[in-house]
Amino acid sequence: MRPVAIRDYTLISALGAGRAATLEGLRTARSGLTPCDFPGADIPTWIGRVAGIEACPLPSRLTAFECRNHRLAFQALQHDGFLSAVAEAVRRHGRERIAVVIGTSTSGILETEAAYRHRDPETGRLPRDFRYPQTQNTFAAADFVRTALNLGGPTLAISTACSSSAKVFASAARMLAAGWCDAAVVGGVDSLCLTTLYGFNALSLVSDEPCRPVDRDRKGISIGEAAGFALLEHPHPGDPSPLLLGYGESADAYHMSSPHPDGLGAALAMTECLARAGLEPRGVDFTLLHGTATPANDSAEDRALSSVLGAGAPCSSIKGWTGHTLGAAGILNALIACLCLEEDFLPPSLNTLSVDPAFTSRVLLREERFTARAILSNAFGFGGSNASLLLGRAAA
Amino acid sequence: MIEAFVTGIGLRGPGLTGWLASRAVLAGAAPYLPGEMAKPLGDCLPATERRRATGVTRLALDVATEALGDTDPTAITSVFASSGGEVEVIHGIFEQLAGNDRRLSPTAFHNSVHNAAAGYWSIATGSRHPAESLCAYDDSFGVGLAEALLRCTDGERQVLLVAYDVPPLFPIAEFRPINQPFAVALLLDPSPSSPGQARLLGDFAAVPPMIEPMLDPALEQFRQNNPAARALPLLAAIARGAGTALSLGHGMGGSLNLRVEPCG
Numbered sequence: 001m002r003p004v005a006i007r008d009y010t011l012i013s014a015l016g017a018g019r020a021a022t023l024e025g026l027r028t029a030r031s032g033l034t035p036c037d038f039p040g041a042d043i044p045t046w047i048g049r050v051a052g053i054e055a056c057p058l059p060s061r062l063t064a065f066e067c068r069n070h071r072l073a074f075q076a077l078q079h080d081g082f083l084s085a086v087a088e089a090v091r092r093h094g095r096e097r098i099a100v101v102i103g104t105s106t107s108g109i110l111e112t113e114a115a116y117r118h119r120d121p122e123t124g125r126l127p128r129d130f131r132y133p134q135t136q137n138t139f140a141a142a143d144f145v146r147t148a149l150n151l152g153g154p155t156l157a158i159s160t161a162c163s164s165s166a167k168v169f170a171s172a173a174r175m176l177a178a179g180w181c182d183a184a185v186v187g188g189v190d191s192l193c194l195t196t197l198y199g200f201n202a203l204s205l206v207s208d209e210p211c212r213p214v215d216r217d218r219k220g221i222s223i224g225e226a227a228g229f230a231l232l233e234h235p236h237p238g239d240p241s242p243l244l245l246g247y248g249e250s251a252d253a254y255h256m257s258s259p260h261p262d263g264l265g266a267a268l269a270m271t272e273c274l275a276r277a278g279l280e281p282r283g284v285d286f287t288l289l290h291g292t293a294t295p296a297n298d299s300a301e302d303r304a305l306s307s308v309l310g311a312g313a314p315c316s317s318i319k320g321w322t323g324h325t326l327g328a329a330g331i332l333n334a335l336i337a338c339l340c341l342e343e344d345f346l347p348p349s350l351n352t353l354s355v356d357p358a359f360t361s362r363v364l365l366r367e368e369r370f371t372a373r374a375i376l377s378n379a380f381g382f383g384g385s386n387a388s389l390l391l392g393r394a395a396a
Numbered sequence: 397m398i399e400a401f402v403t404g405i406g407l408r409g410p411g412l413t414g415w416l417a418s419r420a421v422l423a424g425a426a427p428y429l430p431g432e433m434a435k436p437l438g439d440c441l442p443a444t445e446r447r448r449a450t451g452v453t454r455l456a457l458d459v460a461t462e463a464l465g466d467t468d469p470t471a472i473t474s475v476f477a478s479s480g481g482e483v484e485v486i487h488g489i490f491e492q493l494a495g496n497d498r499r500l501s502p503t504a505f506h507n508s509v510h511n512a513a514a515g516y517w518s519i520a521t522g523s524r525h526p527a528e529s530l531c532a533y534d535d536s537f538g539v540g541l542a543e544a545l546l547r548c549t550d551g552e553r554q555v556l557l558v559a560y561d562v563p564p565l566f567p568i569a570e571f572r573p574i575n576q577p578f579a580v581a582l583l584l585d586p587s588p589s590s591p592g593q594a595r596l597l598g599d600f601a602a603v604p605p606m607i608e609p610m611l612d613p614a615l616e617q618f619r620q621n622n623p624a625a626r627a628l629p630l631l632a633a634i635a636r637g638a639g640t641a642l643s644l645g646h647g648m649g650g651s652l653n654l655r656v657e658p659c660g
Contacts, residue, residue: 042498096602100647105509109486112568116494125567132571137479138510138531143648152602155647156539157531159481159510167528174546178398180600194493199505249526251518256448257506268524382506383515385527 001276003243004173005235006391007183008085010076011335013226013322014048018079023339026347027367031321033210033222040113041197045206048224048323049192050075062148067108067135069191070144076189076227077148085231086149089183096152099181101172102142103164103188104157105327105381108135110193141189145229153181159327161381162290163249164188165228166330169389170247172232182233188331189227196326197223203257211293211324212351213317214302214363218293224323228331230338238394242338245374245390246277252384259297259380263304266290269386270308270376277374277390281309284390285372286346287361288333290380291317292324301378302359309376311360314368320350330379330387337375337391344371397599398545401592401659402634403554404583406462408455409433409618409625410576414462421612422628422635428612433577440520448503449516452482455579456513456560457520463556463581467590469521472583473552474514475528476560477540479623480572481510483564513560525552536561537626538605538644538652541582545598548586557582559624576618578625592659594634598652605643605651630656 010018014032015025025032033046041047053071057063062074077083089098112135115126134140142157154175158167165188172184190196200206200223207220235243250272252265259266274281287309289301298317305313318336325332340346346368355363374392405415411430412418420426438446438454440461446454456476464472485507489500506512511529518527528547532539537559544557560579564572585592610616610628619628626644633640633656646652 109490112490113493116490116567119494119567125570130571132568133533136568137533137572138481139479139533139536139648143533146647146649152649154539154542154600154602154650155532156543158529159531160514160527160529161509161511171528171543171546174543174550175600178546178549180546194498195489195500195505195508198493198498198500199489199502199508202500202502202505204502249528250524251515251527253518253522253524255519256512256515257502265524381511382509383511383527383529384518385511385515385529 001246003235003245004176004232005239005241005243006338007231007233007241008082009230009335009338010080010082011228011332012050012076013325013332014050014224015321017075019339023343025321029350031210031350033323038192040194043197043201044208046210046222047192048222050225064131065134065144067111069108069141069189072191072225072227073145073189074148076229082229086185089231093182095150097182098151099153099172099175099184100142100146100151100155101168101184101186102145102157103168103327103330104138104141105159105161105164105190106193106196107138107141109195110191111135113194145187149185160385161383162326162329163379163381163385163387164327164330166379166387166389167249169244170249173244173247176234184232185229186232187229188328190325190327191225205294210351211319213291213293213319213349214298214355214359215352216354216356218295218298220294221292222323224325226322226325226328226332228328228335242341243392243394245392246273248272248276248388250386254384257382259300261300263300265384265386266301266304266380267307269388273388273390279374284309284374284376287313287315287376288337289315289317290378291319293319302361306360313361314364315361316347316349316364333377333379334389334391337377340375341372341391341393344369346370397597398549400545400548400584400586400596401588402582402594402596403585403590403592404463404465405593406459406581408459409578419635422632424611428615430614441516445516445519450482450485450507452484452562453513453516455577456558457517459579459581460517460556460558463583470523472523472554472556473525473547474517474556474558475540475544476514476558477530477536479531479533479536479561480564482508482512483562487565487568532647534623535645535648536623538646542600542646542652544584548584555584559627561622561624574622576622578622580624580627595657595659597655600646601651601653603651604649605645608642
């Protein structure tokens, strides 16, 4: 495929708001995970909660969208000069030539959870100020971003659970290639809510300690929240921006909530990604794992990675910093890959004390200074939905 | 303009039981008689998964199965599009979380994801090709068809689009009044290699769509009420078999402009 330039990007998670804070957290091994204090969640677990969202209401012109999920998105948009970069892109292309593709798994359903606690005791009706289209509906995440940025190109939400915001890059790349837009804002946003906290708890997938990806004694996930956005454009010759070199998507065709034990679907996504990029497996310098820290997920991913890249492929999971940010996990991984490319470092897998001895990939336990050329970024979700992205630099 | 050929169609709704049985109604040659929709079967699923899958998922899989016909499902990419997704199981989760016992059913939780139907479809067919899952509120069908067309240009051999929406339960129904279920599936082939029902040419435009209402008032009401039923003008054009230009909403502000032409 023709590479796509990642002209600007921004992100927010428990690790920090914006690229500088994220980078500082990654370079100092400062985890964003804390004991679960999310209102109404009486679960012995740790979470990656973004501090201060409760105190950051949306501006008055966006009040109709008011909810935690959009607040998180809005906060992310304020960092890293992203608004200026979008404004520049509007000047270059026109607002109707910029697509918006946003991944989310639960959109603003925290609002609906609250509304169900405040039903009319007589009639059972929800409070009159409940705003279904602007909060609960999956499209609300995309509608909010498009409205906040005043963009007018093709707009959609992708919701494939935890692969959602990796797949936004593929969808936007197809629209760019077809000439349906000249630029695209892609994003992912998912915020903490009781549905996911109690849901993953019901599946016995949450750890009672900070998650320990790829560790011999890993016990499950820590749920986090995050938002990330990237501005995509066609690259120009010698483009200094990080590039999307390839994407691959696949399905496990195996089980709704467990991965194929040998990671066959995951391997297929990685293989297709490399094929689309025209890169041999040895050209991949590093992999940011989906690495959620459940026993089954990490084993399947290790097998998949080794089958595609060979044994000893260097890799890390960032979930020990951010928690598993579900629908935002795909873009968070991809944007951290961009940080690694630009800052010449490879992060370790935080909270990993002793790598599972059955694993054959090379999990980094210390930061490495390295000028990577191509980094693979994985995201896998319920329904067996897999997506891999390849981020890299222009050939010198 | 992106070109693709419609080689299979499936649909279910009250009074609309499958493509062949609905064709005359959609062409305007027979009256539309609303009625009860038969309970979805989901019989493409293995027995264990069929028991676990929701009614919404089974409805989506029924139209997918009809559109697929004899085509090898392992060779096919799929795109699922829905506004509300798994509205029934989500309501159950909200009720339980508002009560005293918040221990959710693990099956209910994994069934609640927007891509549940897409996941069950890949399990049913054994296809490891991508199974996409999208949402664009009332324009979910248009966005789904656009994504399916785009995938036809992206090295995918055949692409199956499945759009579905069912009425949310009370109390959400008051805020999202969808009165009748509807699901539609289109099998698209980027090349005219197989016998087709219609040739489509699609393009995006950043202006709201110019909608031609359905001639039958009941079908028009249905079209307006259920996001998946926004497919009806396209289905009518295919049923009539004459060249037609039409426009579908895309992303609540844009449109997918289509040229529909008969094949052969």
